[in-house]
Amino acid sequence: MSEIVLETRDIVRDYHIGGGLFRQGRTVHAVKGVSFKLEKGKTLAIVGESGCGKSTLARMITMIDAPTAGELFIDGEKVDILRQGLTPELRRKVQIVFQNPYGSLNPRQKIGDVLMEPLIINSNIPVGERRERAMQMLKKVGLAPEHFNRYPHMFSGGQRQRIAIARALMLNPRLLVLDEPVSALDLSVQAQVLNLLADLQDEFGLTFVFISHDLSVVRYIADEVMVMYFGEAVEYGTRDEVFSNPRHDYTKTLFAATPRADVESIRARLARKAA
């Protein structure tokens, strides 16, 4: 049995929307008690529509937000950022890649500086070695050394997402949270980025939490799948269990809504139309 990298127990997050002179405050229950365990080197996919709490869950896992209730364990250790704060060591363990590669890179920062900044903040590696590591990482994600001194606007969307992935990997994290990493990309670029992620997972033994709404991508990349609906995990199991035998109604709706691109379903549709 391999080690458990990430575990949550009944994790909850509420947001309080402040009241004012004319309006009562109210509480939004964004995540209502989600529990899961994730082993090293595996990929957990979290699926759900917008507003179902999947990004809030990601924020708690990456320790951007503290959970309102429940427990979060990283590498078997309990994490409580409200009481103990966030140590550089913890920050190093978990990194995140965001959905929009156009918004997540500073337009005035050169790519080399983007990659070296995590090292400046979280470690005391000397400048020569920082440079060295950034160069190596550039090559690893399929970019070239001459890209080191360029600005983000000189890159395409797929290249920018590679840069965002490279930045997340600079600190050798254990766990990488990917918040819709390919939904802003074209089909062929999406394939390249997915391949890159698979290569990196093999090489570094990374654990992925992969947030997506695209079921065909999830089916391709995930070991385990969790379907969220209104803040609750309505379905959680291995990929084959969930895809072959969805139990919750919402999962079934989701599967039915996903467009199918095989020849039989096209034929069936054309027959329906002719009738």
Added chain:
Amino acid sequence: MSLLEIENLTVEFDTAGGKLRAVDGISLSVEEGEVLAVVGESGSGKSVSMLAVMGLLPWTATVTADRMAFQGRDILNLSPAERRRIVGKDIAMIFQEPIASLNPCFTVGFQIEETLRQHTDLDRAARHRRAIELLKSVGIPEPEDRLGAFPHQMSGGQCQRVMIAIALACGPKLLIADEPTTALDVTIQKQILDLLMDLQAKTGMGMILITHDMGVVAETADRVVVQYMGRKMEEADVLSLFEAPKSAYTRALLSALPENAVGDRLPTVSDFALDDTPYTGART
């Protein structure tokens, strides 16, 4: 006679670095009651060619074509006033970002009735009734109340329904939908596509669906044009495109679909040797 005929359309943009050819000799046609999908990656010129049809390109663009005709009538050299009479009435367009394409300062009712005021001679009360009717037909509950709502009070899916209502207000002959569901969730995408197909079947209008999603193509189109780098790579009916794609690029696109993955890595477009000459077979 086809509803829309385009022959050898070329669009060039003046940029600081010289001329940029975004669309390079595209020919296509749409019949009445037909759904044509235009597929391609970003930068393949699929949106630009449709914006050229609508006359919505900025002044830096130069549009040339051997022929661009709507219902047999030339639309390449129309005066702006003549074009405004056609666009929005006979040719309507739906854009990708529903929330961004509605005006946040006006109620949705105002924006629907605005189109009717421009293109029909209905009086105020009739416009109001027609707006309610339209909202009902695109599946918005309590249409009488929702007419007074502002775009920010509605969800993305509902805003897209309002956009469809505006596009359909004057009963267009041709509807151009530019990535109508890209910004939406799968379940909402399904609803919107079902709605569009339903309305298309009911009204018998021609439809051009611009998308990069092969799944959407498979679910909706009759005929497909595949575009790459501003050129047409392939044109085929939907079944033969998925069964036996002719061009190398289409084959590459289809095999990059995650559900077609063989083994644990996906083939990418660069794995395929793309022949530089795009497919130019004439339609029979």
